[in-house]
Amino acid sequence: MAKPVGPDLILQASGVRKYFGGIHALEDVAFSVKAGAILSMIGPNGAGKTTFINVVSGIYAPDAGEIRFQGQDIAGLPAHLVAARGIGRTFQLEELFGSLSVLENVMVGCHTRMRAGMFAAGFSLPSMRREDRQMREEAMQDLAMVGLDGRAHDAISQLPLGERKLVGIARALAMKPTLLMLDEPAGGLAAHEVDRLVRLLYTLLDNGLTLFIVEHNMPFVMSISEHIVVLDEGAKIAEGPPGEIRANEDVIKAYLGEEH
Amino acid sequence: MTLKERFPLPWILFAAAIIALPLVTSSSYLIGVMIFIALYGAVAVGMGVLNEQAGLFSLAHPTWFGLGAYAAGIVATRGIAPPWMGVIMGALFVALLSYSIGAPLLRLRGFYLANATFALLLIVEILLAQLGPITGGHEGLLGIPPLSFAGFTFETDRHYYFVAWGLCLGTLWFLYNLMNSRFGRAIKAFSDSEVAASSMGINVPRYKLYVFILTAVMASLAGSIFCFYLRFTQPGVFGFPLLVELITMIIIGGGKTLYGPLLGAFVITWLREAIHMYLKDLLPRMTAEVDAIFFGILIIVILIFMPGGLAGWVSQLGRVSRRVFGKAGRA
Numbered sequence: 001m002a003k004p005v006g007p008d009l010i011l012q013a014s015g016v017r018k019y020f021g022g023i024h025a026l027e028d029v030a031f032s033v034k035a036g037a038i039l040s041m042i043g044p045n046g047a048g049k050t051t052f053i054n055v056v057s058g059i060y061a062p063d064a065g066e067i068r069f070q071g072q073d074i075a076g077l078p079a080h081l082v083a084a085r086g087i088g089r090t091f092q093l094e095e096l097f098g099s100l101s102v103l104e105n106v107m108v109g110c111h112t113r114m115r116a117g118m119f120a121a122g123f124s125l126p127s128m129r130r131e132d133r134q135m136r137e138e139a140m141q142d143l144a145m146v147g148l149d150g151r152a153h154d155a156i157s158q159l160p161l162g163e164r165k166l167v168g169i170a171r172a173l174a175m176k177p178t179l180l181m182l183d184e185p186a187g188g189l190a191a192h193e194v195d196r197l198v199r200l201l202y203t204l205l206d207n208g209l210t211l212f213i214v215e216h217n218m219p220f221v222m223s224i225s226e227h228i229v230v231l232d233e234g235a236k237i238a239e240g241p242p243g244e245i246r247a248n249e250d251v252i253k254a255y256l257g258e259e260h
Numbered sequence: 261m262t263l264k265e266r267f268p269l270p271w272i273l274f275a276a277a278i279i280a281l282p283l284v285t286s287s288s289y290l291i292g293v294m295i296f297i298a299l300y301g302a303v304a305v306g307m308g309v310l311n312e313q314a315g316l317f318s319l320a321h322p323t324w325f326g327l328g329a330y331a332a333g334i335v336a337t338r339g340i341a342p343p344w345m346g347v348i349m350g351a352l353f354v355a356l357l358s359y360s361i362g363a364p365l366l367r368l369r370g371f372y373l374a375n376a377t378f379a380l381l382l383i384v385e386i387l388l389a390q391l392g393p394i395t396g397g398h399e400g401l402l403g404i405p406p407l408s409f410a411g412f413t414f415e416t417d418r419h420y421y422f423v424a425w426g427l428c429l430g431t432l433w434f435l436y437n438l439m440n441s442r443f444g445r446a447i448k449a450f451s452d453s454e455v456a457a458s459s460m461g462i463n464v465p466r467y468k469l470y471v472f473i474l475t476a477v478m479a480s481l482a483g484s485i486f487c488f489y490l491r492f493t494q495p496g497v498f499g500f501p502l503l504v505e506l507i508t509m510i511i512i513g514g515g516k517t518l519y520g521p522l523l524g525a526f527v528i529t530w531l532r533e534a535i536h537m538y539l540k541d542l543l544p545r546m547t548a549e550v551d552a553i554f555f556g557i558l559i560i561v562i563l564i565f566m567p568g569g570l571a572g573w574v575s576q577l578g579r580v581s582r583r584v585f586g587k588a589g590r591a
Contacts, residue, residue, distance in 0.1 A: 088459075123437065128441065
């Protein structure tokens, strides 16, 4: 995996703003992600967490602000170019490709690393077949990484929710990203599945990946994160290590409401 | 893909049967019907990929078919270039036109894209009828010379049978390879989730345009062969009735598989022949409208009992039998 250039800050967001009509989904959000670390973003429902991931990954263009990835501004870049630069992501509702098998889903993740064009593919040229075979093997390795190589040829609809989330991760890993953004990876998982997920995330970290996690599951976030950013109503209200966040008055207020 | 996956046995058998047919029959009626099946089948297969697998509901395929026919016919009849050059020039013309029309229109989705492409179909049909000096107007283009290439002239039905089926099987082979490649995965991916596909690095607008142009050009090639076979074209041939027929082929055959629309082309073409043969005393004037009544009933029946079309039904049969016999085998 590519080494991040420059200082050890892989992602730097400053003044990121996104409005949907009168709704201020993101209000001047600023923070940085350290390379090779796990940073989590938490916040109540509707705080703007998923919007932030969508803005970074290019699904939405921000109304203002700067997003630097490995030192270069990527704010407003279309999603497929952001992906090509090495930012992988998963989705809260998986967004897997239902008409493709598990393995083919992961192979879509190899897209930017493949070259075959329309005519090479249509005429089934040897170069294209070689590339396809190689990527198939690599995709199998990514599936093995999440423990699903046994289900490679199943349809997505045959998989339970927990395994679908893992396919989403394998698909993003196939992009060989530098930064992986996970949108609620533990949402809806049973306790033993969360344990498995934690082990997987530590393995990815050991492999040099930087992880940015948006999550609701507090015990999960507190145990895994080195650094936490708290969002409420589109604005950052706190930032720091888990111990600090747990004791922060504003965070408690945002989650439990004002005491009367 | 392994060799077995690249050349599936049923396909090889099918291709062999197609090649063998003219050698065992001398019926020019049979050969003639089979030529129509090949040409409509080639168009329907491309349209099936675009509409059902890429999820781009375009209704312009009769137009691409017609423009391919007219372009080749005009080039050959007016002596602008040899007939075979007309086929290529028609394809280039359609590629250019589908590019310039697809680039803005493919921003539309679902019903809106269908609407806009349907408008294109109507406009082109009117233009073909009105541009008399170029297209021959309502009477159509007459006196189209036969297709010839490198000193060989395609004259008999048998010659066109091989050209038409060569094109149809070539189209199938190309699309089969394509749909099992990076390109095909990208197309199926964006039809399931555009957001996820673009987050995987797929340039979704560009891939939409590619598949739109590709299937348009395939329809254009079929249209060019069509005009050289009939030696005649008319604006009405490429309008609404053909659109209904193509959609019927896709629904009945099953557009989620590649061979489904070709299966549909077989069923629909033979069904129409049967209707005309057996009901000609009852209904003396057999028009496209009469056909449409039968096709309409068939569509309703298929949608209720086989939502995946005949091809979907076949693969379901395969799954069920594998489950039944697979279990029996293990026990």
